[in-house]
Every structure is written in structure tokens, then in C-alpha cells.
Amino acid sequence: MYRFAPSPTGDMHIGNLRAAIFNYICSLQDKSGFILRIEDTDTERNIDGKGEEIKKILAIFGIKWDAEYIQSENLKFHRQLASQLLINKKAFACFCTPDELEAKKEAAKACGEAYRYDGTCERLSDSEVLENEKPFVIRMKKPERVMSFTDLIKGELSFEPDAIDSFVIMRADKTPTYNFACAVDDMLEGVTCVIRGEDHTSNTPKQELIREALGYNERISYAHLPIILNEDGKKMSKRDNSSSVKWLLESGFLPEAITNYLVLLGNKTPVEIFTMSEAAQWFDIKNVSRSPARFDIKKLEQINREHIRLANNKRLSEITGFTDETKLSLVRFYTQESSLLTEIIERVNLIYNNEKQFSSEHLANINQIRASIDDMLATGAPKDYDEFKKQLMGATNLKGKSFFIPLRLLLTGSEHGPELSELYPIISKDLKAIIKEKA
Incomplete structure (x- = not known):
């Protein structure tokens, strides 16, 4: 699992x-x-x-x-099992205040040492614990041996007892810490393999220690991703x-x-x-x-x-909202210009936009080309781009940049883009809709 x-x-x-x-x-x-x-x-x-x-x-x-769990709904189990660990002397109540612990951490830091819990409350007698009315957390007892496990990516990993320490499993407000809740939930839910980020590597021996202390013997394998x-x-x-x-x-x-x-x-x-x-x-x-x-x-x-190119029409329709086969073909075609679906959809929509904005520099030639294409469509536009271009140049007497830039603007809404000779066969049957001006 x-x-x-x-x-x-x-x-x-x-x-x-x-x-x-x-x-x-x-x-x-x-x-x-x-x-x-x-x-x-x-x-x-x-x-x-x-x-x-x-x-x-x-x-x-x-x-x-296959199943969904909400961790907070397991709170009663977290509390029951934490109490079980207390009863079985696998964990202990710790009454140290945050201020006291902070002072000990600062003292360790001043000595250039890593802070480890000093066992103050672990040494309390049962009567001292029962008579103490201060708020307390529950700590696991530090393991007495090296904790080891085999990571499917990193290999054999070992942790000395001091690296694990007497860590807190239940807070003073009777809510579980991450390691305790996670360890218990994996046990209750029958998890057999855990794949997670490597920032959790040091948590694994703690969670193994918790389940071991609870008498859980089912093996869980681990892989910590870099x-x-x-x-x-x-x-x-x-x-x-x-x-x-x-x-x-x-x-x-x-x-x-x-x-x-x-x-x-x-x-x-x-x-x-x-x-x-x-x-x-x-x-x-x-x-x-x-x-x-x-x-x-x-x-x-x-x-x-590559995935846009490989997608079938049904998938392309799902991700673009296009249902027209020509537009789906254009989506694949425009992968030569862009890798992002948002940009490709924008380019396809621009082709069919009847409110394209043109500069005054090209407007006259664009209108002339539009009118000539409209006349051409009355008898049917050529399927071949060279023939289309030849007829259009003859009808408008335009050539060079005065022809190609206005034509590209009219057909695509942009001065730059793919070769018109490659684009034309895809859009030729939609020319009437593409060049139409908004009424």
C-alpha cells in the first residue's frame, strides 16, 4: 500500500x-x-x-x-496509543517549560555542542509524575541502539541514539506531533512503502521507533527522493x-x-x-x-x-475548448512557434478574430487583399498556396513586403510567424471566416 x-x-x-x-x-x-x-x-x-x-x-x-483519510479524524487513536506508550514506559511525561528548554539550548550552543534533551523528566518517579499539575508533553524514550533502515534510493542508513534523541510525540494541548501522527496513521492504514522527499530522511528512524514501541512488526520500505x-x-x-x-x-x-x-x-x-x-x-x-x-x-x-503534438483530437479538444478540426490542426501546427498551450490558443484565436487591429501603414493594402480574396472565394480558393499567391498578386498588383506583410496580418493578426506556404493548406477552407470583418 x-x-x-x-x-x-x-x-x-x-x-x-x-x-x-x-x-x-x-x-x-x-x-x-x-x-x-x-x-x-x-x-x-x-x-x-x-x-x-x-x-x-x-x-x-x-x-x-482507493481511500481518503483526514489525519485529524484519527486524533482519538493518537491519544490512545500515546497513553499506551506511557503505560508501557516506552515514553514519558515531560514538564519542562519552553523557557527552561530554551535556556538549555542556549547553554549547549555556548559550549559549541548540539542540544540533546538531558533526561530531567525521564528520571521522575511515578508519584512525582502523578503529583505534578503542570502542563506536560509526551516524549519518546531515546533508543538504546543504532536505528537502521534500507532506503531504496540511498541504500543503508543508520542513526545513532543521540541523533534521534527523546523527541516529543504529543504536545501539551494533547495534539500529536508530525512524526507520531504519521507513524501511527501509516500503521493503522496498512502502508507498506513510503516514497517522499529526502527532507524526511531523519524522521524515518523516529517513526520506526514509534511503531516498534507499539508492537507493530509489519515491514515498511522507504525511498527518499533527492x-x-x-x-x-x-x-x-x-x-x-x-x-x-x-x-x-x-x-x-x-x-x-x-x-x-x-x-x-x-x-x-x-x-x-x-x-x-x-x-x-x-x-x-x-x-x-x-x-x-x-x-x-x-x-x-x-x-x-511533444505532448501537444501527440495528443489526439479528443484530448486537444478537452484542453483547448476547440471542437473544429481545423483549429485542432492549427494547435499542433503552432508547436513550431510555441511550447505553451496558452500561447498557442492565443495565436489560433487571433487568426479567427474578426476585430484584428491594423496600423494605418498597412490598412489600405490589407483591405485590397481582403476584397480580392473575397472575389476569389466566389469561384473557390485554390488549395495550392503558390496558385493562391499568384492569383492574389495578379488581382492586387502588390508584391514584396507590400504584399506579404499585409497578407500575413490579415490571415494571422501578426507580422511574424510560420511560413504562409505551410499555414495556408490548413486554413484554406476557412478563409471566408478568417478575413471577414465584424459587422
Whole structure:
């Protein structure tokens, strides 16, 4: 069983999406199942509506889940199991105040040492705990041995007891910390493999320790994905527009192209252009590089262009809103000019815009060409561009820039663009609609 467990605290970034895609592809391969868990226990940072937004984005990318969980709905289990750990002496109540802990951290810092919890409350007797009326958190007892696990990407990883420390699992307000809620939920929901970002690597031994202390013996395998760097070679942040999945979609990148690129990024693949279902035939998480991968927007644009070209008419109609076959052909045609769907749609719409604005410099010649094409259409416009051009030049007595620039403006709304000889065969049957002026 695989899972994707985002927090509803902000826009989904490509690191989140990459983890979701990898988990989903692996679930397709072994048919073990895929669940979505909205981790909403950090109430101060939650943003209304983000949970639904996450689900909509996953649906856009064709990611389907077998079950959905809301982490806060498991609170009663978190509290019950934390109490069980207290009773079994696997965890202890800690009454140290934030000020006291901060003073100890500053003292350690002054000595040039890493702060570790000093065990003050772990040494309290049962009666001292029962008689203490101060607010308390619950801490796991520091492990007595090295904690190790095999990462499917990074290999064998080990953590000394001091690196894990006596960490907090329940806050004073009786809400679980991330590690405790995550460890318990993965256990309760039958998760068997966790694929997530490498910033969670140090959380894994803590979560393993929690489940072990609760007597859970089912094995969970792990793969921690290297970070994605921006084009400057630095860790991607919210300041990088391209880190936002919403921004990429709004900019004109197709979900299938984004998926393709994120699977390709820092990975060994047998082909460069593929769909998610095709990737499921050969994907191997062990082939993902251990090193950070640099995000290349130009590469994504190239992949996006290929997916627009490969899309069938039904798919093109879904993503453009066009139903006319000529317009769909133009979408593919304009991939030679642009890689972004938004720009391509704009260019196609401009061709059919009957309110094109022309400068006075070309207006007279444009009107002359328009009238000549209108006359030509009475008997049927030639399908061959050379013949069309020859007849039009003869009818208008225009040539050179005085002919080609006004013609291009009339047909496309722009002075620059693809060769008219290549464009004309696509639009020839729509000339009447294209040159028509608004009534």
C-alpha cells in the first residue's frame, strides 16, 4: 500500500507532485493500492480549501486513490496509543517549560555542542509524575541502539541514539506531533512503502521507533527522493514560480508533460517521451539518482511541445475548448512557434478574430487583399498556396513586403510567424471566416 500525505498549508509544489506520481506509479505496478491522507493536524498553518485544491490537482494528473483519510479524524487513536506508550514506559511525561528548554539550548550552543534533551523528566518517579499539575508533553524514550533502515534510493542508513534523541510525540494541548501522527496513521492504514522527499530522511528512524514501541512488526520500505534545484542550482523555494504546480498549469504546461518531466528528472528511463501508464511498464524507483536534480524549464517546454503534438483530437479538444478540426490542426501546427498551450490558443484565436487591429501603414493594402480574396472565394480558393499567391498578386498588383506583410496580418493578426506556404493548406477552407470583418 502506497500513500500520498500532503498538508493543506499552501500550494502544491512540484516536489509534492513528484512524490505523488512516484507512489501512484508504484501502486499501479504491484496493485497494492494507493491512499490519500490529508495531514491537517497543524491547525495554525492550515488554509481553508487547500485540501480540496490538492484533490482537484491530483485528478487533473489522473491520480486516483482507493481511500481518503483526514489525519485529524484519527486524533482519538493518537491519544490512545500515546497513553499506551506511557503505560508501557516506552515514553514519558515531560514538564519542562519552553523557557527552561530554551535556556538549555542556549547553554549547549555556548559550549559549541548540539542540544540533546538531558533526561530531567525521564528520571521522575511515578508519584512525582502523578503529583505534578503542570502542563506536560509526551516524549519518546531515546533508543538504546543504532536505528537502521534500507532506503531504496540511498541504500543503508543508520542513526545513532543521540541523533534521534527523546523527541516529543504529543504536545501539551494533547495534539500529536508530525512524526507520531504519521507513524501511527501509516500503521493503522496498512502502508507498506513510503516514497517522499529526502527532507524526511531523519524522521524515518523516529517513526520506526514509534511503531516498534507499539508492537507493530509489519515491514515498511522507504525511498527518499533527492531535492529539486532551481535553474541557479539552489534548492527550489516558493519564490520560484516553476515550483508551483498551479503556476505551471496556468502557464500552459500539460499535466501529462509535467508528469513526463518529473519522472524523467534525475532518473534512468528507456525513452524520453511517455505517458504515466507507459512509465508504469518500466519504472523502477531504484533507478532514481541519489543526487539533487536541477529543474530545467526549457526541457519541460520541449516535452510539453511533444505532448501537444501527440495528443489526439479528443484530448486537444478537452484542453483547448476547440471542437473544429481545423483549429485542432492549427494547435499542433503552432508547436513550431510555441511550447505553451496558452500561447498557442492565443495565436489560433487571433487568426479567427474578426476585430484584428491594423496600423494605418498597412490598412489600405490589407483591405485590397481582403476584397480580392473575397472575389476569389466566389469561384473557390485554390488549395495550392503558390496558385493562391499568384492569383492574389495578379488581382492586387502588390508584391514584396507590400504584399506579404499585409497578407500575413490579415490571415494571422501578426507580422511574424510560420511560413504562409505551410499555414495556408490548413486554413484554406476557412478563409471566408478568417478575413471577414465584424459587422
